[in-house]
Amino acid sequence: SGKINIAIDGPAGAGKSTIARMVAGRLSYVYVDTGAMYRAATWYCQSLGVEPEEVEQVLQIVKDLVIDLIPIENGQQVLVNGQEVTEQIRSLAVNAKVSRYAQIEGLRSRLVSLQRQMALRKGVVMDGRDIGTTVLPDAEVKVYMTATVEERAKRRYKEMKEQSAISLEQLAADIAERDRLDQEREISPLRQADDARLLDTTHMCIEEVVETIVSYCKIYG
Ligand code: C5P
Numbered sequence: 001s002g003k004i005n006i007a008i009d010g011p012a013g014a015g016k017s018t019i020a021r022m023v024a025g026r027l028s029y030v031y032v033d034t035g036a037m038y039r040a041a042t043w044y045c046q047s048l049g050v051e052p053e054e055v056e057q058v059l060q061i062v063k064d065l066v067i068d069l070i071p072i073e074n075g076q077q078v079l080v081n082g083q084e085v086t087e088q089i090r091s092l093a094v095n096a097k098v099s100r101y102a103q104i105e106g107l108r109s110r111l112v113s114l115q116r117q118m119a120l121r122k123g124v125v126m127d128g129r130d131i132g133t134t135v136l137p138d139a140e141v142k143v144y145m146t147a148t149v150e151e152r153a154k155r156r157y158k159e160m161k162e163q164s165a166i167s168l169e170q171l172a173a174d175i176a177e178r179d180r181l182d183q184e185r186e187i188s189p190l191r192q193a194d195d196a197r198l199l200d201t202t203h204m205c206i207e208e209v210v211e212t213i214v215s216y217c218k219i220y221g
Pocket of ligand 1 (some may be wrong): 012034036039102111128130
């Protein structure tokens with residue numbers, strides 16, 4: 001078909017989802033937000049009062065968890081077992097715990113297998129933490145997208161709906177803590193794949209980043 005897969009990884013708030021969605025739009029590819037899948041699993045466990053320490057119960061829940069990512073204008077709807085949770089998965093409660101649930105091996109293997117299925121026919125732009133290293137090691141284009149923690153906190157702050165609930169400083173601290181947990185976890189930690197291109201977006205605008213990634217794909221066109 002000539003289609004390829006594109007893997008975009010990096011720390012929290014680097015702009016991966018915005019960029020990945022726009023790259024997918026430019027190429028008429030499918031965008032897969034794997035962070036939304038970890039968030040949906042987290043929200044569902046929390047709604048049942050199951051903590052990340054209760055590994056057996058978490059695994060029981062994710063065994064037949066159904067997560068749907070439905071593209072809509074300017075974004076996506078997220079459904080977990082048929083229930084729409086698009087807004088809920090962005091809450092501070094989910095932010096605070098998602099990296100704990102994401103350390104659970106059985107939860108990761110279940111989501112990774114769903115993610116691989118989604119990419120089987122190619123033409124996918126997938127963003128997350130372990131896409132280039134673990135989920136799609138054969139992706140034709142791999143990008144590791146970063147920015148300084150200050151810049152990432154500023155970007156997140158601007159898009160937040162609960163701004164009054166948290167200060168910019170607290171948000172920066174939360175992001176740094178999530179990065180630490182994601183980088184230090186045992187199973188597929190956040191890291192740049194050997195064959196990924198490093199893109200520091202601190203001083204780049206959205207359009208520049210999109211153009212840069214689309215240009216990486218040109219040789220496959
Ligand atoms: O991308 P986003 O910030 O929405 O991801 C939320 C969390 O989900 C991350 O901080 C990480 O703990 C987890 N995650 C992961 N592997 C992925 C995507 C997200 O562990 N591929």
